[in-house]
Amino acid sequence: MWKPATSPSASPLISSAEHDTTINSIVRELLQKTVTREARQRAAADRLLALADQGPYFTTDPGSVPREELHERH
Secondary structure (H helix, E strand, O other): OOOOOOOOOOOHHHHHHHOOOOHHHHHHHHHHHHHHHHHHHHHHHHHHHHHHHHOOOOOOOHHHOOHHHHOOOO
16 A cells, blocks of 8 residues: 655655555556545535434424523423
8 A cells, every 4th residue: 555755745656666556546546546445525514414304303492491491400
């Protein structure tokens, strides 16, 4: 697996030579990680929207509940 060079000024060409890989494979791996991360984010957003479609969980307007009542211990 490709790991970036420790020096921030190192070029991808030097880094690829040090790790015996090609720039194309580095770009491919970075794109794959990006797509995978975006797919996970999209799936999480879809789950959140599905939960929102099931709601509302409360039938009372939160602004109508007095502060004292919010902190009562039952």
